[in-house]
Amino acid sequence: MGWIAGFYRSTIGRKIVMAATGLLLVGFVAAHMTGNLLIFRGRDAFDAYSHFLQGLGGLLWLGRGILLASLLLHVHSAWTLTRQAQAARIDGYAESDPRAATRSARAMRWGGVLLLVFIVYHIFHLTVGSVHPDFRRGEAYGNVMTGLGVSWVALFYLAAMGALALHLRHGVSSLFQTLGVNHPHLNPVFAKVATALAFVVPLGFAAVPLAVLFGLVR
Amino acid sequence: MRLTLRVWRQAGPRDAGALKQYEIPDVSPDMSFLEMLDVLNERLERQGDRPIAFDHDCREGICGSCSMTIDGRPHGPQQGTTTCQLHMRRYRDGDTITIEPFRATAFPVVRDLVVDRTALDRIIQAGGFVGVATGNAPDANAIPIAKPDADRAMDAAQCIGCGACVAACPNASAMLFAGAKVTHLGLLPQGQPERYRRVLAMVERMDMEGFGGCTNFGECHEACPKEISLATIARLNADFLKASLTRRDS
Numbered sequence: 083m084g085w086i087a088g089f090y091r092s093t094i095g096r097k098i099v100m101a102a103t104g105l106l107l108v109g110f111v112a113a114h115m116t117g118n119l120l121i122f123r124g125r126d127a128f129d130a131y132s133h134f135l136q137g138l139g140g141l142l143w144l145g146r147g148i149l150l151a152s153l154l155l156h157v158h159s160a161w162t163l164t165r166q167a168q169a170a171r172i173d174g175y176a177e178s179d180p181r182a183a184t185r186s187a188r189a190m191r192w193g194g195v196l197l198l199v200f201i202v203y204h205i206f207h208l209t210v211g212s213v214h215p216d217f218r219r220g221e222a223y224g225n226v227m228t229g230l231g232v233s234w235v236a237l238f239y240l241a242a243m244g245a246l247a248l249h250l251r252h253g254v255s256s257l258f259q260t261l262g263v264n265h266p267h268l269n270p271v272f273a274k275v276a277t278a279l280a281f282v283v284p285l286g287f288a289a290v291p292l293a294v295l296f297g298l299v300r
Numbered sequence: 301m302r303l304t305l306r307v308w309r310q311a312g313p314r315d316a317g318a319l320k321q322y323e324i325p326d327v328s329p330d331m332s333f334l335e336m337l338d339v340l341n342e343r344l345e346r347q348g349d350r351p352i353a354f355d356h357d358c359r360e361g362i363c364g365s366c367s368m369t370i371d372g373r374p375h376g377p378q379q380g381t382t383t384c385q386l387h388m389r390r391y392r393d394g395d396t397i398t399i400e401p402f403r404a405t406a407f408p409v410v411r412d413l414v415v416d417r418t419a420l421d422r423i424i425q426a427g428g429f430v431g432v433a434t435g436n437a438p439d440a441n442a443i444p445i446a447k448p449d450a451d452r453a454m455d456a457a458q459c460i461g462c463g464a465c466v467a468a469c470p471n472a473s474a475m476l477f478a479g480a481k482v483t484h485l486g487l488l489p490q491g492q493p494e495r496y497r498r499v500l501a502m503v504e505r506m507d508m509e510g511f512g513g514c515t516n517f518g519e520c521h522e523a524c525p526k527e528i529s530l531a532t533i534a535r536l537n538a539d540f541l542k543a544s545l546t547r548r549d550s
Contacts, residue, residue, distance in 0.1 A: 085544060091507075093473075093514075094503055094513070094536070094540045095544065097537070098537065098540075163513045163515075166513060167471035167473070167513060167515075169512075170472035170473070171471070171472040175372060177369075177371055177400065178372040179371060179372030179373050180372075180470070180517075181522040182517055182519045182521065182522045183519060187516065187517050190515065252516070255516075256516035259534045259537070260514070260534075260537055262534050262535065262537040262538025263538070264533075265531075
C-alpha cells in the first residue's frame with residue numbers, strides 16, 4: 083500500500099485525486115439538481131422523491147459515505163496543494179501581468195471555501211435540520227419552503243450557486259487535462275461541456291430559492 | 301528614446317532587495333533588451349556603481365539563460381520570445397519598464413536579476429539516462445516513427461529549460477518543464493525502456509525542489525519562449541498515473 087501513500091504525497095497524485103473526486107461530485111450535483119426540480123411538480127411529488135431516497139436505507143448511507151470521502155479528499159488535496167503553492171513563491175512580484183488565467187480559474191480557491199461552508203450549512207439546514215427554524219422530519223417540501231422562506235438564507239444559497247458556476251467552469255474544463263486527456267478533438271468538447279454544466283446546474287439549483295423568494299411555489 | 305527602468309537590486313542571496321529607478325536617455329530602437337542593459341551597466345561602471353547582474357549567454361534565443369521578468373511577464377511582453385530576442389522597438393519614448401528576477405522559492409536570487417535555476421538541472425538528472433546502442437551511426441529511419449509523434453516529440457524538445465514557466469505560474473510549478481522533457485523522450489521509441497521509471501523520478505525530484513502544483517491556468521504556455529503546449533502536462537499526468545499504477549519496484 084506504500085505506493086498509494088507515495089502517489090498521494092506527490093503533487094500530481096493529489097491533483098489526480100482532486101480531479102477524480104471532482105468528477106464524481108459533478109455527477110452528484112447534476113443528479114441532485116434534477117431531483118430538486120421535482121419541487122415544481124408539487125408537494126406530493128417532492129415528498130415522494132424524498133421518501134424514496136430515505137427508503138434506500140443502506141444504499142443511501144453507502145452513497146453518503148462515498149460522497150463524504152470524495153469531498154474530504156477533494157478538500158484535503160486542494161488545501162495541501164494551495165499551501166504548497168504558497169510556499170513555492172514566498173517573495174512575489176511587484177508587477178504581474180497574467181494573460182491566461184480565467185475568472186473561474188482565479189475563483190477556485192475562495193469559491194471552494196465558500197462552497198465548503200455552504201455544503202456544511204446546507205446539510206445541517208435541510209438534511210439534519212439543526213439550523214432550520216422549523217424542521218419536520220419527512221416533510222421535505224415544507225422544510226424547503228420554510229427554510230428558504232428566510233430571505234438571507236435564500237440569498238446565501240444563491241451566492242453559493244454563483245461560486246458553484248465558477249467552480250464547475252474551471253473544474254470541469256480542466257479535470258480531463260489533470261487526468262491526462264488532452265486532444266485537439268476533445269478539448270473544445272470539454273470546454274463546451276464545462277460551460278454548459280456551469281450554466282445549467284447552478285441555474286437549476288437557483289430556481290428553487292428564487293421560486294420561494296418570489297412566491298412562485300408555496 | 302528615453303526610458304525609465306525600475307530594476308530589482310539585491311547584493312546577495314541573503315541581502316534584502318529593492319526596486320531601484322534608472323533613467324536612460326539614449327535608447328536606440330535597434331538595441332536588444334540586453335544591449336540596453338549593457339549600455340546602462342557601462343554607465344554604472346563609469347560612475348563607480350555596481351553593474352546590474354543578469355544571466356545571458358547565446359543572445360540568440362536558444363540557451364535559455366536570459367531570465368528576467370519584464371513588466372510582470374517572464375521574458376517580456378512579446379509572445380514566443382526570449383529576453384535577448386526582445387528589441388527596444390517594442391517600447392515607446394517615455395515608457396517605464398519594471399525588471400524583476402524570476403520569482404520562485406526553488407529559484408533563489410543570487411544577485412539582482414540572477415537566480416539559481418539548478419533545480420531544473422536536478423530534475424533532468426533525476427530523469428537519468430536514455431539507453432541507446434553506441435557504436436557506428438545507425439541507418440537513418442532504421443526505427444520507424446510516425447510523423448505526428450516525431451513532430452510532437454520535437455515540439456516538446458524545443459524546451460530550453462529557461463524556467464519562464466515556473467516564473468509565470470501562480471503556483472511556481474515546473475510542470476510544463478517536466479512535461480516537455482517527459483513528452484519529448486516518451487513519444488520516441490528510444491525513450492521507451494526508461495519511460496515510466498523516468499516520470500516517477502522526475503516528478504519526485506520536482507516535488508522535492510519545492511515547486512508548486514498545476515492548477516491549469518495556462519500562464520506557463522503564455523510565457524514560454526518556445527510555446528510548449530499544455531498537452532505536455534496532460535501527458536506528464538497520464539504517464540505519472542500509469543507509472544504509479546503499474547510500478548513493480550521493491
